[in-house]
Amino acid sequence: MAITINGRAYDAPKDVRVSLLDLLRDTLDRPGTKKGCNQGACGACTVLVDGERILSCLALAVQYEGRSVTTIEGLADDDDLHPLQSLFVEHDGFQCGYCTPGQIMSAVALREEFKRGLPSNISPDLQASPERSRAEIKERMNGNLCRCGAHNGIVDAIAAYVSEDNE
Amino acid sequence: MIPFSYNKAKSEPDAIARGADTAARFLGAGTNLVDLMREGIESPTVLVDVTDLSNRIEETDDGGLMIGAAASNTALAENAAVRERYPAVSRSILSGASAQIRNMATVGGNILQRTRCTYFYDVEGARCNKRQPGEGCDAIDGFNRGHGVLGVSPACIATHPSDMCVALAAFDATVHLAGADGRRVLPLTDIHRLPGDTPHVETVLTPGELITAIELPAPPVDARSTYRKVRDRASYAFALISVAAVLRLNDGRIADARIALGGVAPKPWRAREAEATLVGAAPDDAAFARAADIALSGAATRPGNAFKPELARRTIVAVLHDLAGASR
Ligand SMILES: Cc1cc2nc3c(=O)[nH]c(=O)nc-3n(C[C@H](O)[C@H](O)[C@H](O)COP(=O)(O)OP(=O)(O)OC[C@H]3O[C@@H](n4cnc5c(N)ncnc54)[C@H](O)[C@@H]3O)c2cc1C
Ligand code: SF4
Ligand code: FES
Ligand code: FES
Numbered sequence: 272m273a274i275t276i277n278g279r280a281y282d283a284p285k286d287v288r289v290s291l292l293d294l295l296r297d298t299l300d301r302p303g304t305k306k307g308c309n310q311g312a313c314g315a316c317t318v319l320v321d322g323e324r325i326l327s328c329l330a331l332a333v334q335y336e337g338r339s340v341t342t343i344e345g346l347a348d349d350d351d352l353h354p355l356q357s358l359f360v361e362h363d364g365f366q367c368g369y370c371t372p373g374q375i376m377s378a379v380a381l382r383e384e385f386k387r388g389l390p391s392n393i394s395p396d397l398q399a400s401p402e403r404s405r406a407e408i409k410e411r412m413n414g415n416l417c418r419c420g421a422h423n424g425i426v427d428a429i430a431a432y433v434s435e436d437n438e
Numbered sequence: 439m440i441p442f443s444y445n446k447a448k449s450e451p452d453a454i455a456r457g458a459d460t461a462a463r464f465l466g467a468g469t470n471l472v473d474l475m476r477e478g479i480e481s482p483t484v485l486v487d488v489t490d491l492s493n494r495i496e497e498t499d500d501g502g503l504m505i506g507a508a509a510s511n512t513a514l515a516e517n518a519a520v521r522e523r524y525p526a527v528s529r530s531i532l533s534g535a536s537a538q539i540r541n542m543a544t545v546g547g548n549i550l551q552r553t554r555c556t557y558f559y560d561v562e563g564a565r566c567n568k569r570q571p572g573e574g575c576d577a578i579d580g581f582n583r584g585h586g587v588l589g590v591s592p593a594c595i596a597t598h599p600s601d602m603c604v605a606l607a608a609f610d611a612t613v614h615l616a617g618a619d620g621r622r623v624l625p626l627t628d629i630h631r632l633p634g635d636t637p638h639v640e641t642v643l644t645p646g647e648l649i650t651a652i653e654l655p656a657p658p659v660d661a662r663s664t665y666r667k668v669r670d671r672a673s674y675a676f677a678l679i680s681v682a683a684v685l686r687l688n689d690g691r692i693a694d695a696r697i698a699l700g701g702v703a704p705k706p707w708r709a710r711e712a713e714a715t716l717v718g719a720a721p722d723d724a725a726f727a728r729a730a731d732i733a734l735s736g737a738a739t740r741p742g743n744a745f746k747p748e749l750a751r752r753t754i755v756a757v758l759h760d761l762a763g764a765s766r
Contacts, residue, residue: 286441287442287443287444287485288439288441288442290472309476310473310476311469311473311539314536314538317538323512323541324537324538324541325538325541325542326469326538326539326542329467329468329469329472329473329539329542330467330468330472330542331444331468331472333444334465334467334468334487334489336446377537377538380537381537384537389512389515389516390515390516390521390528390532391532392529392532392533392673394532397521397522397525397528397529398521398522409673410673411537413536413537413673413674414535414536414537414538414539414674415536
């Protein structure tokens with residue numbers, strides 16, 4: 272069985288020890304997905320699997336056979352940036368840029384989580400539709416660290432992105 | 439990482455047959471096990487991926503829920519019945535880790551995740567009885583701010599780090615197991631062993647025994663529940679103290695109380711004696727404080743975690759106070 276990455280099918284690695292992150296970066300030469308801590312703590316390696324955000328460093332690639340992975344390279348439509356990529360540019364959502372692919376992939380999934388009504392740790396009512404507030408965005412982006420401290424711009428960009436569902 | 443073979447189990451019998459190999463370990467999402475293998479703390483040579491087994495969350499005949507062990511942490515927290523009837527379970531899960539990790543992590547793996555004691559992780563630099571039986575414990579006289587105060591031993595003071603298990607324990611969850619010798623069902627609070635002289639033996643599971651499901655009995659009618667986690671930063675950190683509580687009032691008196699503690703013990707910790715003193719009492723802070731004293735009465739502290747009993751007492755009182763006052 273193959274792993275689909277940004278719409279194309281690839282063989283799972285022969286060496287089952289290879290993480291999904293190393294498959295992407297080293298074997299397939301798609302370095303957009305970043306390696307920060309390699310132990311689940313920083314979020315730089317965030318990718319989507321069947322639309323859900325996960326950490327590619329904690330996953331063995333073989334575990335994702337038959338699944339569909341989207342990385343930062345699969346987000347833009349040729350030369351047209353994904354709307355969230357444009358918002359990161361507009362709102363100064365990055366400095367060095369190392370955490371940015373993970374931030375963006377994480378927030379793309381976050382918008383869908385808001386839409387389906389997933390509560391967070393700070394949601395006062397577990398059953399109500401969650402508010403798309405800055406506090407909710409910060410809590411829900413807790414797994415994506417930024418060493419440069421670009422957080423205000425990151426939250427601005429994501430707030431603009433998720434508010435599109437309110438209009 | 440040392441080489442290993444990998445197979446995805448197609449069914450429970452397939453998983454049990456493959457898991458019978460003494461070199462085998464079950465693999466949930468791997469968020470804990472893969473990390474431990476990379477660090478050289480665990481070295482199975484056969485991995486049996488059990489994530490294709492049941493992840494269903496279904497109503498049981500007696501009004502409870504049966505949760506397939508492969509259900510993701512997010513799926514359990516998000517489930518409509520859990521949010522409505524077992525809110526402490528949703529809250530406990532949502533208070534832990536990050537969205538990415540909760541999406542990956544399975545319920546079975548969460549229960550059997552290993553301690554986050556930093557000396558346990560420090561293969562090169564620290565002594566640890568859990569990793570290397572008989573070697574000594576560098577946490578006892580080391581940095582032990584996060585370590586346990588109840589149920590610990592001179593050999594090991596590590597805590598079980600799960601948030602989810604604390605809330606499941608408060609609702610009397612049971613764990614369904616299957617192995618070469620058949621099936622059995624145990625209370626969640628009987629799964630983990632206290633360290634004693636053998637902190638490397640962490641559970642009562644037999645080698646190759648598979649967690650197939652977690653069962654939640656029907657919650658007490660009209661009960662309120664919540665989960666509160668106290669930690670060094672407001673988000674994305676393990677608990678220093680956590681409290682899951684279920685409270686039912688009747689005619690101005692406490693009819694039923696359940697208190698489970700996290701961050702204090704090598705297992706999800708039920709404070710049953712404390713609970714018993716509350717039944718029949720008026721729901722006031724004096725009663726809650728008495729119960730909290732009983733819950734922490736056996737605490738054994740080290741310099742780094744000497745604050746924990748008092749923090750736990752205050753958190754218990756605050757949580758019960760909120761539940762008693764909360765409008766339904
Ligand atoms: C950065 C970070 C922060 C975290 N923060 C928190 C937190 O705040 N709160 C919290 O509670 N947790 C936290 N966690 C831990 C996380 O919840 C666990 O790693 C996760 O729940 C483990 O699930 P898994 O499916 O990945 O298990 P795995 O890593 O796959 O397995 C864990 C263990 O369970 C065994 N196992 C798995 N499934 C079964 C089964 N069906 N039957 C028998 N054995 C089985 C495996 O053999 C292994 O021993 C954090 C983790 C990370 C990396
Ligand atoms: S507390 Fe337990 S896990 Fe930590 S170093 Fe001591 S023996 Fe090891
Ligand atoms: S590289 Fe995966 S979380 Fe840091
Ligand atoms: S922009 Fe540099 S780490 Fe976030």
